[in-house]
Amino acid sequence: MIDKYKQAFREEAREILLDLESALLDLNENRDDTELVGRAFRALHTIKGSGAMFGFDAIAAFTHDIENAFDQIRNGRLKATADLISLSLAAVDQIKAMLEEASGQESAVAATSAQILAKLRALTGASEAPVKPAPAAGIAPAPAIAGTIREWHISFRPGADLLRTGANPLLLLRELRQLGTLQVKADTSTIPPLAEMDPERCYIAWDMVLTTLADADAIRDVFIFVDGSCELEVEPSPSSPREAGAGPAAPIEKRSGEGRRSSDKEAQASSIRVAAAKLDQLVDLVGQLVTVQARLVEVAARREDRDMQAVAEEIEALTTELRETSMGMRTLPLRSTFERFKRLVYDLGRSLHKEVELTFEGGETELDKTVLDQLNDPLMHLIRNSMDHGIEAPDVRRAAGKSASGTIHLSARHAGAQVLICVSDDGKGIDREAVRARAVEKGLVEADARLTESEIFSFILAPGFSTAREVSDVSGRGVGMDVVRRNVEALRGSIEIASQPGSGSVVTLRLPLTLAIIDGLLVRVGQARFVMPLGNTVECVELTRQDIANANGKHLANIRGEIIPYIRLSEYLQMRTERPEREQIMVAETEHGRFGFVVDQVIGDHQTVIKNLGRLYRNVQVVSGATILGDGTVALILDLHRLAQNVIRSSSIRPHTKARPPVPTRGEVPA
Numbered sequence: 001m002i003d004k005y006k007q008a009f010r011e012e013a014r015e016i017l018l019d020l021e022s023a024l025l026d027l028n029e030n031r032d033d034t035e036l037v038g039r040a041f042r043a044l045h046t047i048k049g050s051g052a053m054f055g056f057d058a059i060a061a062f063t064h065d066i067e068n069a070f071d072q073i074r075n076g077r078l079k080a081t082a083d084l085i086s087l088s089l090a091a092v093d094q095i096k097a098m099l100e101e102a103s104g105q106e107s108a109v110a111a112t113s114a115q116i117l118a119k120l121r122a123l124t125g126a127s128e129a130p131v132k133p134a135p136a137a138g139i140a141p142a143p144a145i146a147g148t149i150r151e152w153h154i155s156f157r158p159g160a161d162l163l164r165t166g167a168n169p170l171l172l173l174r175e176l177r178q179l180g181t182l183q184v185k186a187d188t189s190t191i192p193p194l195a196e197m198d199p200e201r202c203y204i205a206w207d208m209v210l211t212t213l214a215d216a217d218a219i220r221d222v223f224i225f226v227d228g229s230c231e232l233e234v235e236p237s238p239s240s241p242r243e244a245g246a247g248p249a250a251p252i253e254k255r256s257g258e259g260r261r262s263s264d265k266e267a268q269a270s271s272i273r274v275a276a277a278k279l280d281q282l283v284d285l286v287g288q289l290v291t292v293q294a295r296l297v298e299v300a301a302r303r304e305d306r307d308m309q310a311v312a313e314e315i316e317a318l319t320t321e322l323r324e325t326s327m328g329m330r331t332l333p334l335r336s337t338f339e340r341f342k343r344l345v346y347d348l349g350r351s352l353h354k355e356v357e358l359t360f361e362g363g364e365t366e367l368d369k370t371v372l373d374q375l376n377d378p379l380m381h382l383i384r385n386s387m388d389h390g391i392e393a394p395d396v397r398r399a400a401g402k403s404a405s406g407t408i409h410l411s412a413r414h415a416g417a418q419v420l421i422c423v424s425d426d427g428k429g430i431d432r433e434a435v436r437a438r439a440v441e442k443g444l445v446e447a448d449a450r451l452t453e454s455e456i457f458s459f460i461l462a463p464g465f466s467t468a469r470e471v472s473d474v475s476g477r478g479v480g481m482d483v484v485r486r487n488v489e490a491l492r493g494s495i496e497i498a499s500q501p502g503s504g505s506v507v508t509l510r511l512p513l514t515l516a517i518i519d520g521l522l523v524r525v526g527q528a529r530f531v532m533p534l535g536n537t538v539e540c541v542e543l544t545r546q547d548i549a550n551a552n553g554k555h556l557a558n559i560r561g562e563i564i565p566y567i568r569l570s571e572y573l574q575m576r577t578e579r580p581e582r583e584q585i586m587v588a589e590t591e592h593g594r595f596g597f598v599v600d601q602v603i604g605d606h607q608t609v610i611k612n613l614g615r616l617y618r619n620v621q622v623v624s625g626a627t628i629l630g631d632g633t634v635a636l637i638l639d640l641h642r643l644a645q646n647v648i649r650s651s652s653i654r655p656h657t658k659a660r661p662p663v664p665t666r667g668e669v670p671a
Contacts, residue, residue: 009054010099016043018340021092024085025342029357031080038217040088041070045221047095053171059098062113066091069124084123086350089343091116149180149213151237157187157205159229164200167226173206175222180212209237276369279330286319286326287517287609291628293319294607298630323517323607330370330514334412334421335363337372341383345408348387355405356391358383362412367419368514371491375421375511378484382423382507383408385481390427390505400502402426415589418493418535418641419513424506430499432456438465455649457497461485492624494642496591510591510641512624520608520627522635523586523599525569526577529635531608531627532597536588536640540602543583557585557596566596567647569638590644597640608637622646 020043027036044067052060066088072078094112154176158169176182187205191197210219216234223232293315300312338360345358367375391397391406398404411422432453439445439459459465463482488495492512499505512518513535520531541559543566551557555566566585570577577600585596610625617623624639 006054006056009050009056013047013050013059013099014096016047017092017096018336019043020047021089021343022339024088024092025346027080028082028085028346034074037070037073037080041067041074042221042224044070046224049172049175049222049224052175053168056098058113059095062091062098062117063095065117065120069120072124078124081123087116087119087123089346091120149211152210152212152216152219153233153235153237154208154210154219155205155231155233156208156223157231158202158226159231160201160203162202162226162229165226165229167229169202169204169206169226172222172226173208176208176210176219179214179218179222180210182211183209274329279326280370283326283330283517286323289319290323290517290607290609291630294630295632296630320607327368327514327517330368331366332369332372333363334365334367334372335360337375337379338363338410338412340376341379341410344380344383345387348384352387353393354387354391355394356387357405357407358410359407360410360412365412365414365419367412367511371511371514374487374491375509378487378509379410379421379423381481381484386423386425386427386505390425390429392428400428414513415510415591418533419511421509421511422506423509424504426504429501429503430457430460430497430505431501432499435459454496454498457499460497461495492639514610518608518610518637520606520637521586522603522606522629523584524601524603525573525599526575528575529603529629529633530569530599531606531635531637532586532588532640533637534605536590538587538589538594541585541587543585543598545581559585559587559596562594564594564596566598567643568598570598570600572643572647588640590641592641592644592648595640595644597638597643610637 020040023036023039023043027033027040030036044063048060048063048067051057051063069078069084069088073080073084078084094116097112156169156172158167162169173182173184185207187207188203190205191203197203212219216236219234220232223230293312296315297312300308342358345356348354349356386408391408392400392402394404397406407426409422409424411424413420436445436451436456436459439456439462440447442462442465444459444462444465445451461481461484465481485495488509488511494510496508496510497505498508519534521534521537523530523532539559541557543557547557555568557564557566564585564587568583569575570579580600583598583600584602585598586602587594587596606627606629608627611627613620613623613626622639622642623636625637626634627637629635
């Protein structure tokens, strides 16, 4: 049982360290922000106290010294300098390593901890005495400080199940005693007879009087990691405060107030930790349920049984709600992913001697956790490339009339059933001619080939491609962008690169919202059926022979006064089918604007469980997956953006010219 709670501590500590890292990086930009100092202090305090409680004494002892430094900053006795922040970030890395060592994954060198603490003592002027491991209580005595001494009445009533979480209330009292002089009275009135006693329940409460220099927030911080499983009241004594070392002061006005009860919060969040593997299993089971439900609807329709149809409709409604709930459990906002890269930009800036600010927007945009987990490497490589190749050195930027500090901007937004993530910078941009020359040199293209800008930039994604003539510690090996391309394509996404010389570059990742289940529109072309993502579709209109004649043979349709190009799927996919008298145009939003997709029939909405096509079809570009229909047949899921892109590249649709058969491009669906 204790191993279970130790693992929970490790997981929580990793999240707290991310928040601490973010606070330190923000503090580096705003050195006088007391809220950021308090945020860093609370994070350190929580790790220290929780670590001591669950037996991570080395982490508690190491963190205690860092916490003391931020306590001095908080009380105005120390400044948050660049060196101190840099050292604190190194301490964060060391705590991470100590956590991994505790879980048996790697070894944290003890000498590193000693070096960090020695540098910290030099910066803060603390004692040179070696740091001893934390005692069983996990808390070393706080240093004596001058200030206002006050008495506080504290009522601590642990929840009955507090011991089952691995918490030890006695350790909290010992930590409280480090803040000053503590008088303790135990309330044993709720202890039952021995025969009725549960050894895992907590029956004792404590009423205390603490005489201390600390304020109410510091007292509550002692209990921060049992917040939610206890009742806590902290009230100031009506007696007058006095300066440390001074005699009694004159009486002051009586001060009263309610203490904070963790159980009385208006909107206290209630959550549990669930292993990602269990969520994946749940979504997989829901996907199977969706497939079975589709079969049930199919069978009910064939039998024309009203009772069965009614049951099928109820199950369909429940399945839809269950699907939305389970998918919502797997989506997470992008903000935490974006914030992780603040540290990368900070470290690279120091290494490359560049001044760079990382900004982001759209952090509230949610994405499937499976996609998020695989997004870290692509974004890391893109940011490293921007830092090394894009952002210029401060003197070069000044000479070009720019500010000495560069900017890398991360943004995210929804676009139908996809999410667009952009990585942009205000650097020197991409040298198009240098990329082309390098592509010719590597034999990727003929010297006299006529290429568009997007085709030239696509060479950057080729394996081993780099315009850098020298290899640095950051980039130049031609590996990073190839990794980006492979990882994004593995997520059924696409990459777009745009650049303006002297103004910077923009790399856009187009990713699916989820890799599991989507809302689709089932259509028929000949005897084959396909699924179009419903989030991209706008409307459906009829295409008659007369409409085709009015367009003089061009692949254009006048829809509500707007001329929209369309793609006839039967022609594009080279399917030998008879053209019906009336066809349907599905109008969809793509990255290239609105396009129409002509099909024989629109069957209707379809909850689509996405299945991978397998390695044999990994180069098929215009299909993002497949799904199993209610009758057991397979329908391909079309990538509308890639369809439009391929048709534009092959020039199969040109306004004001006669339509001609499309030129198949690599990766299209064979006839």
